[in-house]
Amino acid sequence: MVDRVSLAPTLRHSKHPEALRVATVNVNGIRAAYRRGMQEWLADRNVDILCLQEVRAPDSVVRELLGDSWHILHSEAAAKGRAGVAVASRLAPSETREHIGDEYFASAGRWVEADFDLGGSTLSVVSAYVHSGEAGSPQQDDKYRFLDLMKARLTELRSTRDHALVVGDLNVGHTTRDIRNWKGNLKKAGFLPEERAYFDSFLGDAVGWVDVHRDLAGDVDGPYTWWSWRGKAFDNDAGWRIDYHLATPELAAAATSAVVDRAHSWEARFSDHAPLVVDYQLLQPQD
Amino acid sequence: MVDRVSLAPTLRHSKHPEALRVATVNVNGIRAAYRRGMQEWLADRNVDILCLQEVRAPDSVVRELLGDSWHILHSEAAAKGRAGVAVASRLAPSETREHIGDEYFASAGRWVEADFDLGGSTLSVVSAYVHSGEAGSPQQDDKYRFLDLMKARLTELRSTRDHALVVGDLNVGHTTRDIRNWKGNLKKAGFLPEERAYFDSFLGDAVGWVDVHRDLAGDVDGPYTWWSWRGKAFDNDAGWRIDYHLATPELAAAATSAVVDRAHSWEARFSDHAPLVVDYQLLQPQD
DNA sequence: CATAAAATG
DNA sequence: CATTGTATG
Numbered sequence A, B: 001m002v003d004r005v006s007l008a009p010t011l012r013h014s015k016h017p018e019a020l021r022v023a024t025v026n027v028n029g030i031r032a033a034y035r036r037g038m039q040e041w042l043a044d045r046n047v048d049i050l051c052l053q054e055v056r057a058p059d060s061v062v063r064e065l066l067g068d069s070w071h072i073l074h075s076e077a078a079a080k081g082r083a084g085v086a087v088a089s090r091l092a093p094s095e096t097r098e099h100i101g102d103e104y105f106a107s108a109g110r111w112v113e114a115d116f117d118l119g120g121s122t123l124s125v126v127s128a129y130v131h132s133g134e135a136g137s138p139q140q141d142d143k144y145r146f147l148d149l150m151k152a153r154l155t156e157l158r159s160t161r162d163h164a165l166v167v168g169d170l171n172v173g174h175t176t177r178d179i180r181n182w183k184g185n186l187k188k189a190g191f192l193p194e195e196r197a198y199f200d201s202f203l204g205d206a207v208g209w210v211d212v213h214r215d216l217a218g219d220v221d222g223p224y225t226w227w228s229w230r231g232k233a234f235d236n237d238a239g240w241r242i243d244y245h246l247a248t249p250e251l252a253a254a255a256t257s258a259v260v261d262r263a264h265s266w267e268a269r270f271s272d273h274a275p276l277v278v279d280y281q282l283l284q285p286q287d
Numbered sequence C: 001c002a003t004a005a006a007a008t009g
Numbered sequence D: 001c002a003t004t005g006t007a008t009g
Helices: A030-035 A038-045 A059-066 A138-160 A193-203 A212-217 A249-253 B030-035 B038-045 B059-066 B138-160 B193-203 B212-217 B249-253
Strands: A020-026 A049-053 A071-075 A085-089 A095-097 A111-117 A122-129 A163-169 A243-247 A255-260 A276-280 B020-026 B049-053 B071-075 B085-089 B095-097 B111-117 B122-129 B163-169 B243-247 B255-260 B276-280
Touching: A020 A122, A020 A163, A020 A243, A030 A038, A030 A059, A049 A122, A049 A163, A059 A071, A071 A111, A085 A111, A085 A122, A122 A138, A138 A163, A138 A193, A163 A249, A212 A243, A212 A255, A212 A276, A243 A249, A243 A255, A243 A276, A249 A255, B020 B122, B020 B163, B020 B243, B030 B038, B030 B059, B049 B122, B049 B163, B059 B071, B071 B111, B085 B111, B085 B122, B122 B138, B138 B163, B138 B193, B163 B249, B212 B243, B212 B255, B212 B276, B243 B249, B243 B255, B243 B276, B249 B255
Parallel strands: A020 A049, A122 A163, B020 B049, B122 B163
Antiparallel strands: A020 A276, A049 A085, A071 A085, A095 A111, A111 A122, A163 A243, A255 A276, B020 B276, B049 B085, B071 B085, B095 B111, B111 B122, B163 B243, B255 B276
Protein backbone atom coordinates (compact mmCIF):
# COMPACT_ATOMS: atom_id res chain seq x y z
CA MET A 1 0.00 0.00 0.00
CA VAL A 2 1.03 3.55 -0.55
CA ASP A 3 2.90 5.06 2.32
CA ARG A 4 1.19 7.93 4.06
CA VAL A 5 4.13 10.07 5.02
CA SER A 6 5.87 10.37 1.70
CA LEU A 7 2.73 11.31 -0.16
CA ALA A 8 1.47 13.98 2.15
CA PRO A 9 3.49 17.07 1.27
CA THR A 10 4.22 16.44 -2.35
CA LEU A 11 2.20 14.35 -4.68
CA ARG A 12 -1.16 15.24 -3.29
CA HIS A 13 -2.87 18.56 -3.53
CA SER A 14 -3.37 20.52 -0.33
CA LYS A 15 -7.06 21.10 -0.97
CA HIS A 16 -8.02 17.45 -0.67
CA PRO A 17 -5.18 15.86 1.22
CA GLU A 18 -6.93 12.59 1.74
CA ALA A 19 -7.02 11.59 -1.92
CA LEU A 20 -4.95 11.59 -5.07
CA ARG A 21 -6.84 13.23 -7.89
CA VAL A 22 -5.95 12.15 -11.41
CA ALA A 23 -7.57 13.75 -14.44
CA THR A 24 -7.33 12.72 -18.07
CA VAL A 25 -8.46 14.89 -20.95
CA ASN A 26 -7.98 14.93 -24.67
CA VAL A 27 -7.63 18.67 -25.12
CA ASN A 28 -7.77 18.65 -28.93
CA GLY A 29 -5.02 21.27 -29.09
CA ILE A 30 -3.96 22.78 -25.79
CA ARG A 31 -3.82 26.26 -27.29
CA ALA A 32 -7.43 26.08 -28.41
CA ALA A 33 -8.40 24.54 -25.07
CA TYR A 34 -6.84 27.47 -23.20
CA ARG A 35 -8.63 29.92 -25.48
CA ARG A 36 -11.84 28.15 -24.55
CA GLY A 37 -11.34 28.20 -20.80
CA MET A 38 -9.30 25.15 -19.85
CA GLN A 39 -7.36 27.19 -17.31
CA GLU A 40 -10.52 28.05 -15.40
CA TRP A 41 -11.43 24.38 -15.26
CA LEU A 42 -7.99 23.49 -14.00
CA ALA A 43 -8.11 26.20 -11.33
CA ASP A 44 -11.40 24.77 -10.07
CA ARG A 45 -10.43 21.16 -9.88
CA ASN A 46 -7.29 20.82 -7.75
CA VAL A 47 -5.84 18.06 -9.83
CA ASP A 48 -2.71 16.25 -8.61
CA ILE A 49 -1.83 14.45 -11.82
CA LEU A 50 -3.07 15.78 -15.14
CA CYS A 51 -2.83 13.52 -18.15
CA LEU A 52 -3.27 15.14 -21.54
CA GLN A 53 -3.78 13.81 -25.04
CA GLU A 54 -3.78 15.59 -28.38
CA VAL A 55 -1.66 18.37 -26.99
CA ARG A 56 -0.81 19.40 -30.56
CA ALA A 57 1.72 22.02 -29.56
CA PRO A 58 5.47 22.34 -29.09
CA ASP A 59 6.90 21.68 -25.66
CA SER A 60 7.65 25.36 -25.06
CA VAL A 61 4.00 26.27 -25.56
CA VAL A 62 2.82 23.55 -23.20
CA ARG A 63 5.15 24.78 -20.45
CA GLU A 64 4.11 28.37 -20.97
CA LEU A 65 0.42 27.57 -20.78
CA LEU A 66 0.50 25.18 -17.82
CA GLY A 67 2.94 27.36 -15.88
CA ASP A 68 5.63 26.67 -13.31
CA SER A 69 3.53 24.80 -10.81
CA TRP A 70 3.76 21.54 -12.75
CA HIS A 71 6.41 19.00 -13.54
CA ILE A 72 5.70 18.24 -17.17
CA LEU A 73 6.50 15.09 -19.07
CA HIS A 74 5.55 15.64 -22.67
CA SER A 75 6.02 13.42 -25.68
CA GLU A 76 5.57 15.26 -28.95
CA ALA A 77 4.76 13.68 -32.28
CA ALA A 78 7.29 14.03 -35.08
CA ALA A 79 4.58 15.64 -37.20
CA LYS A 80 4.06 19.16 -35.93
CA GLY A 81 0.63 19.90 -34.57
CA ARG A 82 -0.38 16.24 -34.31
CA ALA A 83 -1.05 13.97 -31.34
CA GLY A 84 1.21 14.61 -28.33
CA VAL A 85 0.64 13.28 -24.80
CA ALA A 86 1.72 14.58 -21.42
CA VAL A 87 1.70 13.87 -17.71
CA ALA A 88 1.77 16.98 -15.55
CA SER A 89 2.26 16.45 -11.83
CA ARG A 90 2.92 18.37 -8.63
CA LEU A 91 5.61 15.86 -7.67
CA ALA A 92 8.53 15.17 -9.99
CA PRO A 93 8.45 11.67 -11.44
CA SER A 94 11.30 9.38 -10.44
CA GLU A 95 11.48 7.79 -13.87
CA THR A 96 9.90 8.44 -17.23
CA ARG A 97 9.54 6.60 -20.53
CA GLU A 98 8.47 8.36 -23.67
CA HIS A 99 7.09 5.72 -25.94
CA ILE A 100 5.95 2.20 -26.51
CA GLY A 101 7.12 -0.40 -28.99
CA ASP A 102 9.89 -0.08 -31.51
CA GLU A 103 11.03 2.69 -33.84
CA TYR A 104 7.75 2.78 -35.65
CA PHE A 105 5.93 4.41 -32.75
CA ALA A 106 8.98 6.10 -31.24
CA SER A 107 7.86 9.58 -32.20
CA ALA A 108 4.13 9.02 -32.40
CA GLY A 109 3.36 11.21 -29.37
CA ARG A 110 0.89 8.62 -28.12
CA TRP A 111 2.33 7.09 -24.95
CA VAL A 112 4.22 8.43 -21.92
CA GLU A 113 4.91 6.80 -18.60
CA ALA A 114 5.79 8.56 -15.36
CA ASP A 115 6.77 6.65 -12.23
CA PHE A 116 6.10 8.27 -8.90
CA ASP A 117 8.08 7.10 -5.92
CA LEU A 118 5.74 6.68 -3.00
CA GLY A 119 8.36 5.67 -0.45
CA GLY A 120 8.82 1.98 -0.82
CA SER A 121 6.23 1.50 -3.52
CA THR A 122 5.90 2.89 -7.01
CA LEU A 123 2.94 4.27 -8.94
CA SER A 124 3.25 4.25 -12.73
CA VAL A 125 0.99 6.65 -14.59
CA VAL A 126 0.53 6.40 -18.34
CA SER A 127 -1.08 8.98 -20.62
CA ALA A 128 -2.13 7.21 -23.80
CA TYR A 129 -3.66 8.34 -27.05
CA VAL A 130 -4.75 5.45 -29.24
CA HIS A 131 -5.26 6.12 -32.94
CA SER A 132 -8.72 7.03 -34.13
CA GLY A 133 -8.08 4.63 -37.01
CA GLU A 134 -10.89 5.18 -39.45
CA ALA A 135 -12.07 1.82 -40.76
CA GLY A 136 -10.46 1.00 -44.08
CA SER A 137 -7.76 3.64 -43.73
CA PRO A 138 -4.04 2.95 -43.35
CA GLN A 139 -4.34 4.25 -39.78
CA GLN A 140 -6.54 1.30 -38.92
CA ASP A 141 -3.54 -1.01 -39.14
CA ASP A 142 -1.54 1.32 -36.94
CA LYS A 143 -4.32 1.23 -34.41
CA TYR A 144 -4.26 -2.55 -34.17
CA ARG A 145 -0.47 -2.60 -33.95
CA PHE A 146 -0.64 -0.02 -31.21
CA LEU A 147 -3.32 -1.95 -29.32
CA ASP A 148 -1.12 -5.07 -29.54
CA LEU A 149 1.76 -3.15 -27.99
CA MET A 150 -0.57 -1.71 -25.40
CA LYS A 151 -1.78 -5.14 -24.37
CA ALA A 152 1.78 -6.36 -23.95
CA ARG A 153 2.71 -3.30 -21.93
CA LEU A 154 -0.39 -3.61 -19.75
CA THR A 155 0.56 -7.17 -18.95
CA GLU A 156 4.09 -6.11 -18.15
CA LEU A 157 3.06 -3.20 -15.94
CA ARG A 158 0.56 -5.35 -14.11
CA SER A 159 3.21 -7.85 -13.16
CA THR A 160 6.05 -5.46 -12.35
CA ARG A 161 4.46 -2.47 -10.63
CA ASP A 162 2.98 -1.93 -7.21
CA HIS A 163 0.31 0.30 -8.68
CA ALA A 164 -0.29 1.43 -12.21
CA LEU A 165 -2.76 3.62 -13.98
CA VAL A 166 -3.21 3.86 -17.73
CA VAL A 167 -5.45 6.75 -18.68
CA GLY A 168 -6.30 8.54 -21.85
CA ASP A 169 -8.21 8.59 -25.06
CA LEU A 170 -8.25 4.93 -26.04
CA ASN A 171 -10.55 5.58 -29.00
CA VAL A 172 -12.62 2.44 -28.45
CA GLY A 173 -15.96 2.03 -26.75
CA HIS A 174 -16.03 -1.28 -24.93
CA THR A 175 -19.69 -2.21 -24.63
CA THR A 176 -23.06 -1.12 -25.93
CA ARG A 177 -23.34 1.01 -22.79
CA ASP A 178 -20.40 3.05 -24.01
CA ILE A 179 -21.86 4.54 -27.19
CA ARG A 180 -25.21 6.21 -27.40
CA ASN A 181 -25.91 5.15 -30.96
CA TRP A 182 -24.09 1.82 -30.81
CA LYS A 183 -26.28 0.16 -33.43
CA GLY A 184 -25.37 2.75 -36.00
CA ASN A 185 -21.68 2.44 -35.22
CA LEU A 186 -21.06 -1.30 -35.36
CA LYS A 187 -18.99 -0.83 -38.50
CA LYS A 188 -17.32 2.39 -37.44
CA ALA A 189 -13.85 2.76 -36.02
CA GLY A 190 -14.09 2.86 -32.25
CA PHE A 191 -16.79 0.21 -31.96
CA LEU A 192 -15.58 -2.61 -34.20
CA PRO A 193 -15.75 -6.10 -32.68
CA GLU A 194 -11.99 -6.53 -33.11
CA GLU A 195 -11.33 -3.32 -31.19
CA ARG A 196 -13.77 -4.15 -28.42
CA ALA A 197 -12.12 -7.56 -28.02
CA TYR A 198 -8.91 -5.81 -26.94
CA PHE A 199 -10.79 -4.32 -24.03
CA ASP A 200 -12.22 -7.70 -23.09
CA SER A 201 -8.65 -8.92 -22.84
CA PHE A 202 -7.32 -5.86 -20.97
CA LEU A 203 -9.98 -6.32 -18.34
CA GLY A 204 -9.92 -10.13 -18.35
CA ASP A 205 -8.27 -12.27 -15.70
CA ALA A 206 -5.13 -12.89 -17.74
CA VAL A 207 -4.25 -9.19 -17.96
CA GLY A 208 -6.27 -8.06 -15.00
CA TRP A 209 -6.92 -4.35 -15.30
CA VAL A 210 -10.00 -2.54 -14.04
CA ASP A 211 -12.12 0.02 -15.90
CA VAL A 212 -12.43 2.37 -12.92
CA HIS A 213 -15.04 4.69 -14.37
CA ARG A 214 -17.36 1.83 -15.37
CA ASP A 215 -16.91 0.17 -11.99
CA LEU A 216 -17.94 3.29 -10.13
CA ALA A 217 -20.68 4.35 -12.53
CA GLY A 218 -22.32 0.93 -12.62
CA ASP A 219 -24.36 -0.57 -15.42
CA VAL A 220 -25.67 2.63 -16.96
CA ASP A 221 -25.52 4.23 -20.39
CA GLY A 222 -22.32 6.23 -20.60
CA PRO A 223 -21.28 8.40 -18.89
CA TYR A 224 -19.83 9.57 -22.18
CA THR A 225 -16.57 11.45 -22.50
CA TRP A 226 -16.61 12.51 -26.15
CA TRP A 227 -19.18 14.19 -28.37
CA SER A 228 -18.73 15.23 -31.98
CA TRP A 229 -18.59 18.97 -32.56
CA ARG A 230 -21.15 18.47 -35.30
CA GLY A 231 -24.81 19.20 -34.97
CA LYS A 232 -26.31 18.92 -31.49
CA ALA A 233 -24.37 15.84 -30.39
CA PHE A 234 -23.29 17.47 -27.14
CA ASP A 235 -26.66 18.96 -26.28
CA ASN A 236 -28.34 15.64 -26.95
CA ASP A 237 -25.62 13.74 -25.07
CA ALA A 238 -25.10 11.62 -28.17
CA GLY A 239 -21.60 10.68 -27.05
CA TRP A 240 -19.01 7.97 -26.72
CA ARG A 241 -17.17 6.71 -23.66
CA ILE A 242 -13.69 6.37 -25.11
CA ASP A 243 -11.61 8.01 -22.39
CA TYR A 244 -10.64 5.70 -19.56
CA HIS A 245 -8.89 5.15 -16.27
CA LEU A 246 -7.53 1.62 -16.37
CA ALA A 247 -6.05 0.72 -13.00
CA THR A 248 -4.41 -2.23 -11.33
CA PRO A 249 -6.93 -3.87 -9.00
CA GLU A 250 -5.66 -2.61 -5.66
CA LEU A 251 -5.50 0.94 -6.95
CA ALA A 252 -8.91 0.60 -8.59
CA ALA A 253 -10.36 -0.47 -5.28
CA ALA A 254 -9.11 2.79 -3.76
CA ALA A 255 -11.05 4.94 -6.25
CA THR A 256 -13.80 6.84 -4.51
CA SER A 257 -15.27 8.87 -7.34
CA ALA A 258 -15.10 9.18 -11.11
CA VAL A 259 -16.62 12.30 -12.60
CA VAL A 260 -16.93 13.44 -16.20
CA ASP A 261 -16.59 17.21 -16.21
CA ARG A 262 -19.13 17.63 -18.95
CA ALA A 263 -19.87 21.21 -17.94
CA HIS A 264 -19.54 23.19 -14.75
CA SER A 265 -19.34 26.79 -13.66
CA TRP A 266 -16.90 27.41 -16.48
CA GLU A 267 -18.86 28.13 -19.61
CA ALA A 268 -18.69 25.97 -22.71
CA ARG A 269 -16.59 22.87 -23.15
CA PHE A 270 -13.00 23.49 -24.09
CA SER A 271 -12.58 20.34 -26.17
CA ASP A 272 -14.68 17.75 -27.92
CA HIS A 273 -13.66 15.46 -25.03
CA ALA A 274 -14.59 16.16 -21.41
CA PRO A 275 -12.12 15.54 -18.57
CA LEU A 276 -12.50 12.33 -16.60
CA VAL A 277 -11.51 13.05 -12.99
CA VAL A 278 -10.94 10.23 -10.51
CA ASP A 279 -10.06 10.41 -6.80
CA TYR A 280 -7.95 7.60 -5.38
CA GLN A 281 -8.14 7.19 -1.61
CA LEU A 282 -4.60 6.10 -1.08
CA LEU A 283 -4.46 6.57 2.70
CA GLN A 284 -5.71 4.05 5.15
CA PRO A 285 -7.67 5.73 7.90
CA GLN A 286 -5.26 5.29 10.75
CA ASP A 287 -7.26 6.49 13.69
CA MET B 1 -19.34 60.81 -75.49
CA VAL B 2 -21.53 58.44 -73.60
CA ASP B 3 -25.11 58.55 -74.64
CA ARG B 4 -27.53 59.78 -72.05
CA VAL B 5 -30.60 57.77 -72.91
CA SER B 6 -29.17 54.28 -72.94
CA LEU B 7 -27.43 54.70 -69.63
CA ALA B 8 -30.29 56.08 -67.67
CA PRO B 9 -32.41 53.09 -66.76
CA THR B 10 -29.83 50.39 -66.64
CA LEU B 11 -26.18 50.87 -65.98
CA ARG B 12 -26.55 53.59 -63.40
CA HIS B 13 -27.91 53.27 -59.94
CA SER B 14 -31.18 55.00 -59.21
CA LYS B 15 -29.84 56.71 -56.11
CA HIS B 16 -27.35 58.90 -57.95
CA PRO B 17 -28.63 58.95 -61.50
CA GLU B 18 -26.30 61.64 -62.66
CA ALA B 19 -23.11 59.62 -62.24
CA LEU B 20 -21.65 56.18 -62.78
CA ARG B 21 -20.11 54.89 -59.56
CA VAL B 22 -17.32 52.36 -59.94
CA ALA B 23 -15.70 50.77 -56.89
CA THR B 24 -12.65 48.57 -56.72
CA VAL B 25 -11.66 46.55 -53.71
CA ASN B 26 -9.30 43.74 -52.96
CA VAL B 27 -11.52 41.80 -50.57
CA ASN B 28 -8.84 39.36 -49.43
CA GLY B 29 -11.35 36.50 -49.49
CA ILE B 30 -14.95 37.46 -50.13
CA ARG B 31 -16.19 35.06 -47.46
CA ALA B 32 -14.07 36.71 -44.79
CA ALA B 33 -15.05 40.15 -46.10
CA TYR B 34 -18.72 39.30 -45.74
CA ARG B 35 -18.12 38.00 -42.22
CA ARG B 36 -16.52 41.34 -41.46
CA GLY B 37 -19.29 43.51 -42.82
CA MET B 38 -18.70 43.99 -46.54
CA GLN B 39 -22.42 43.68 -47.20
CA GLU B 40 -23.17 46.67 -44.99
CA TRP B 41 -20.60 48.72 -46.87
CA LEU B 42 -22.12 47.68 -50.19
CA ALA B 43 -25.62 48.52 -49.03
CA ASP B 44 -24.46 52.03 -48.08
CA ARG B 45 -22.59 52.90 -51.24
CA ASN B 46 -24.91 52.44 -54.21
CA VAL B 47 -22.22 51.16 -56.47
CA ASP B 48 -22.97 50.65 -60.18
CA ILE B 49 -19.93 48.61 -61.11
CA LEU B 50 -18.08 46.67 -58.43
CA CYS B 51 -14.63 45.33 -59.26
CA LEU B 52 -13.21 42.73 -56.92
CA GLN B 53 -9.79 41.20 -56.49
CA GLU B 54 -8.63 38.30 -54.37
CA VAL B 55 -12.09 36.83 -54.35
CA ARG B 56 -10.59 33.50 -53.22
CA ALA B 57 -13.83 31.56 -53.46
CA PRO B 58 -15.66 29.35 -55.95
CA ASP B 59 -18.06 30.99 -58.32
CA SER B 60 -21.10 29.54 -56.55
CA VAL B 61 -20.08 31.20 -53.30
CA VAL B 62 -19.56 34.56 -54.97
CA ARG B 63 -23.02 34.44 -56.52
CA GLU B 64 -24.62 33.43 -53.25
CA LEU B 65 -22.94 36.22 -51.31
CA LEU B 66 -23.50 39.04 -53.81
CA GLY B 67 -27.05 37.98 -54.56
CA ASP B 68 -29.31 38.22 -57.58
CA SER B 69 -29.10 41.97 -58.10
CA TRP B 70 -25.76 41.73 -59.92
CA HIS B 71 -24.52 40.46 -63.21
CA ILE B 72 -21.29 38.76 -62.21
CA LEU B 73 -18.25 38.14 -64.35
CA HIS B 74 -15.80 36.13 -62.31
CA SER B 75 -12.46 34.65 -63.29
CA GLU B 76 -11.25 32.06 -60.83
CA ALA B 77 -7.66 30.95 -60.43
CA ALA B 78 -6.83 27.32 -61.14
CA ALA B 79 -5.46 27.02 -57.62
CA LYS B 80 -8.42 26.90 -55.26
CA GLY B 81 -8.65 29.72 -52.77
CA ARG B 82 -6.13 31.91 -54.58
CA ALA B 83 -6.51 35.19 -56.47
CA GLY B 84 -9.76 35.51 -58.45
CA VAL B 85 -11.13 38.74 -59.94
CA ALA B 86 -14.66 39.82 -60.76
CA VAL B 87 -16.74 42.60 -62.25
CA ALA B 88 -20.24 42.84 -60.83
CA SER B 89 -22.62 45.21 -62.55
CA ARG B 90 -26.25 46.22 -62.61
CA LEU B 91 -26.25 46.08 -66.42
CA ALA B 92 -25.21 42.92 -68.22
CA PRO B 93 -21.95 43.31 -70.12
CA SER B 94 -22.16 43.02 -73.89
CA GLU B 95 -18.84 41.20 -74.13
CA THR B 96 -16.41 39.70 -71.65
CA ARG B 97 -12.84 38.39 -71.72
CA GLU B 98 -11.44 36.33 -68.92
CA HIS B 99 -7.71 36.65 -69.12
CA ILE B 100 -4.67 38.33 -70.54
CA GLY B 101 -1.70 36.89 -72.42
CA ASP B 102 -1.14 33.30 -73.37
CA GLU B 103 -1.69 29.95 -71.66
CA TYR B 104 0.63 30.84 -68.82
CA PHE B 105 -1.80 33.32 -67.30
CA ALA B 106 -4.96 31.75 -68.71
CA SER B 107 -6.16 30.53 -65.31
CA ALA B 108 -4.39 33.01 -63.07
CA GLY B 109 -7.60 34.70 -61.93
CA ARG B 110 -5.95 38.10 -62.31
CA TRP B 111 -7.65 39.86 -65.21
CA VAL B 112 -11.24 40.19 -66.45
CA GLU B 113 -12.71 42.58 -68.93
CA ALA B 114 -16.35 43.53 -69.29
CA ASP B 115 -17.62 45.73 -72.11
CA PHE B 116 -20.72 47.78 -71.52
CA ASP B 117 -22.69 48.94 -74.49
CA LEU B 118 -23.59 52.57 -74.00
CA GLY B 119 -25.60 52.96 -77.18
CA GLY B 120 -23.15 53.80 -79.88
CA SER B 121 -20.11 53.83 -77.66
CA THR B 122 -18.50 51.19 -75.51
CA LEU B 123 -17.02 51.28 -72.04
CA SER B 124 -14.53 48.54 -71.19
CA VAL B 125 -14.01 47.86 -67.50
CA VAL B 126 -11.11 45.70 -66.29
CA SER B 127 -10.66 44.26 -62.83
CA ALA B 128 -6.96 43.47 -62.40
CA TYR B 129 -4.93 41.84 -59.68
CA VAL B 130 -1.20 42.15 -60.26
CA HIS B 131 1.10 39.74 -58.42
CA SER B 132 2.51 40.82 -55.11
CA GLY B 133 5.81 39.40 -56.37
CA GLU B 134 8.10 39.35 -53.37
CA ALA B 135 11.55 40.52 -54.45
CA GLY B 136 13.82 37.59 -55.20
CA SER B 137 10.98 35.07 -55.38
CA PRO B 138 9.89 33.20 -58.51
CA GLN B 139 6.70 35.26 -58.40
CA GLN B 140 8.74 38.38 -59.11
CA ASP B 141 9.34 37.16 -62.67
CA ASP B 142 5.64 36.46 -63.08
CA LYS B 143 4.89 39.98 -61.92
CA TYR B 144 7.13 41.52 -64.59
CA ARG B 145 5.72 39.26 -67.27
CA PHE B 146 2.23 40.24 -66.18
CA LEU B 147 3.10 43.95 -66.18
CA ASP B 148 4.49 43.55 -69.71
CA LEU B 149 1.20 42.03 -70.84
CA MET B 150 -0.70 44.70 -69.00
CA LYS B 151 1.20 47.46 -70.77
CA ALA B 152 0.47 45.90 -74.13
CA ARG B 153 -3.19 45.53 -73.29
CA LEU B 154 -3.42 49.10 -71.99
CA THR B 155 -2.01 50.33 -75.26
CA GLU B 156 -4.47 48.23 -77.18
CA LEU B 157 -7.49 49.26 -75.15
CA ARG B 158 -6.52 52.92 -75.39
CA SER B 159 -6.47 52.78 -79.15
CA THR B 160 -9.54 50.60 -79.74
CA ARG B 161 -12.08 51.68 -77.12
CA ASP B 162 -14.25 54.70 -76.71
CA HIS B 163 -13.76 54.61 -72.96
CA ALA B 164 -11.84 52.21 -70.79
CA LEU B 165 -11.18 51.80 -67.13
CA VAL B 166 -8.62 49.47 -65.60
CA VAL B 167 -9.06 49.20 -61.86
CA GLY B 168 -7.74 46.94 -59.20
CA ASP B 169 -4.90 46.00 -56.95
CA LEU B 170 -1.87 46.72 -59.11
CA ASN B 171 0.55 45.98 -56.25
CA VAL B 172 2.89 48.85 -57.10
CA GLY B 173 3.16 52.28 -55.54
CA HIS B 174 4.02 54.80 -58.24
CA THR B 175 5.70 57.70 -56.44
CA THR B 176 7.05 58.56 -53.01
CA ARG B 177 3.63 60.05 -52.28
CA ASP B 178 2.15 56.59 -52.59
CA ILE B 179 3.88 54.84 -49.70
CA ARG B 180 4.10 56.23 -46.20
CA ASN B 181 7.48 54.67 -45.44
CA TRP B 182 8.86 54.84 -48.94
CA LYS B 183 12.50 55.12 -47.85
CA GLY B 184 12.29 51.84 -46.01
CA ASN B 185 10.67 50.12 -48.98
CA LEU B 186 12.96 51.03 -51.87
CA LYS B 187 14.09 47.42 -52.09
CA LYS B 188 10.74 45.85 -51.38
CA ALA B 189 8.32 44.45 -53.92
CA GLY B 190 5.76 47.09 -54.72
CA PHE B 191 8.19 50.00 -54.74
CA LEU B 192 11.11 48.77 -56.82
CA PRO B 193 12.34 51.22 -59.49
CA GLU B 194 11.62 48.67 -62.23
CA GLU B 195 8.02 48.33 -61.06
CA ARG B 196 7.49 52.07 -60.74
CA ALA B 197 8.83 52.55 -64.27
CA TYR B 198 5.87 50.56 -65.60
CA PHE B 199 3.58 53.17 -64.13
CA ASP B 200 5.58 55.98 -65.67
CA SER B 201 4.95 54.31 -69.00
CA PHE B 202 1.26 53.55 -68.40
CA LEU B 203 0.66 57.21 -67.63
CA GLY B 204 3.10 58.58 -70.23
CA ASP B 205 2.04 60.07 -73.53
CA ALA B 206 2.78 56.93 -75.52
CA VAL B 207 0.26 54.84 -73.60
CA GLY B 208 -1.81 57.71 -72.28
CA TRP B 209 -3.74 56.55 -69.24
CA VAL B 210 -4.70 58.69 -66.28
CA ASP B 211 -4.35 57.85 -62.58
CA VAL B 212 -7.77 59.17 -61.64
CA HIS B 213 -7.37 59.00 -57.88
CA ARG B 214 -4.07 60.89 -57.93
CA ASP B 215 -5.46 63.48 -60.30
CA LEU B 216 -8.38 64.21 -58.01
CA ALA B 217 -6.47 63.97 -54.74
CA GLY B 218 -3.66 66.26 -55.89
CA ASP B 219 -0.08 66.24 -54.73
CA VAL B 220 -0.62 64.84 -51.24
CA ASP B 221 0.67 61.85 -49.30
CA GLY B 222 -1.58 58.92 -50.09
CA PRO B 223 -4.48 58.58 -49.84
CA TYR B 224 -3.48 55.01 -49.11
CA THR B 225 -5.60 52.00 -50.00
CA TRP B 226 -3.76 49.18 -48.24
CA TRP B 227 -2.42 48.71 -44.72
CA SER B 228 -0.75 45.62 -43.31
CA TRP B 229 -2.78 43.75 -40.74
CA ARG B 230 0.30 43.73 -38.52
CA GLY B 231 0.89 46.08 -35.66
CA LYS B 232 -0.84 49.46 -35.78
CA ALA B 233 -0.28 50.08 -39.49
CA PHE B 234 -3.94 50.94 -40.05
CA ASP B 235 -4.33 53.13 -36.96
CA ASN B 236 -1.15 55.01 -37.87
CA ASP B 237 -2.17 55.23 -41.53
CA ALA B 238 1.12 53.61 -42.44
CA GLY B 239 -0.25 52.46 -45.78
CA TRP B 240 0.38 52.05 -49.47
CA ARG B 241 -1.57 53.38 -52.44
CA ILE B 242 -1.53 50.30 -54.66
CA ASP B 243 -5.19 50.17 -55.76
CA TYR B 244 -5.99 52.31 -58.76
CA HIS B 245 -8.49 53.60 -61.24
CA LEU B 246 -6.63 53.99 -64.53
CA ALA B 247 -8.88 55.64 -67.11
CA THR B 248 -8.69 56.80 -70.67
CA PRO B 249 -8.37 60.61 -70.71
CA GLU B 250 -11.89 61.57 -71.67
CA LEU B 251 -13.34 59.27 -69.02
CA ALA B 252 -10.82 60.46 -66.44
CA ALA B 253 -11.92 64.02 -67.09
CA ALA B 254 -15.47 63.02 -66.18
CA ALA B 255 -14.46 61.79 -62.73
CA THR B 256 -15.94 64.02 -60.06
CA SER B 257 -14.78 62.31 -56.88
CA ALA B 258 -12.45 59.55 -55.72
CA VAL B 259 -12.92 58.34 -52.17
CA VAL B 260 -11.07 55.70 -50.18
CA ASP B 261 -13.60 54.06 -47.90
CA ARG B 262 -11.09 53.71 -45.11
CA ALA B 263 -13.80 53.51 -42.46
CA HIS B 264 -17.36 54.72 -42.22
CA SER B 265 -20.47 53.99 -40.28
CA TRP B 266 -19.78 50.28 -40.75
CA GLU B 267 -17.46 49.15 -38.03
CA ALA B 268 -14.00 47.77 -38.72
CA ARG B 269 -12.45 47.32 -42.12
CA PHE B 270 -13.47 44.16 -43.93
CA SER B 271 -10.16 43.66 -45.75
CA ASP B 272 -6.57 44.81 -45.54
CA HIS B 273 -7.43 46.93 -48.59
CA ALA B 274 -10.04 49.70 -48.52
CA PRO B 275 -12.44 50.25 -51.41
CA LEU B 276 -11.62 53.02 -53.86
CA VAL B 277 -14.88 54.54 -55.08
CA VAL B 278 -14.98 56.90 -58.05
CA ASP B 279 -17.93 58.73 -59.58
CA TYR B 280 -17.86 59.40 -63.31
CA GLN B 281 -20.11 62.17 -64.52
CA LEU B 282 -21.01 60.63 -67.81
CA LEU B 283 -23.93 62.87 -68.66
CA GLN B 284 -23.57 66.24 -70.22
CA PRO B 285 -25.85 68.73 -68.55
CA GLN B 286 -28.30 69.33 -71.38
CA ASP B 287 -30.33 72.15 -70.05
C1' DC C 1 -17.35 20.72 -37.05
C1' DA C 2 -12.88 21.78 -35.05
C1' DT C 3 -7.67 21.84 -34.83
C1' DA C 4 -2.99 23.00 -36.62
C1' DA C 5 0.38 23.94 -40.30
C1' DA C 6 1.43 25.30 -44.87
C1' DA C 7 1.51 28.60 -48.57
C1' DT C 8 0.51 33.07 -49.90
C1' DG C 9 0.05 37.67 -49.34
C1' DC D 1 -1.25 39.13 -39.10
C1' DA D 2 -4.88 37.44 -42.03
C1' DT D 3 -6.71 34.37 -45.67
C1' DT D 4 -7.34 29.84 -47.82
C1' DG D 5 -7.16 24.53 -48.64
C1' DT D 6 -5.34 20.27 -46.57
C1' DA D 7 -4.91 16.47 -43.38
C1' DT D 8 -6.54 14.64 -39.36
C1' DG D 9 -9.74 13.71 -36.16
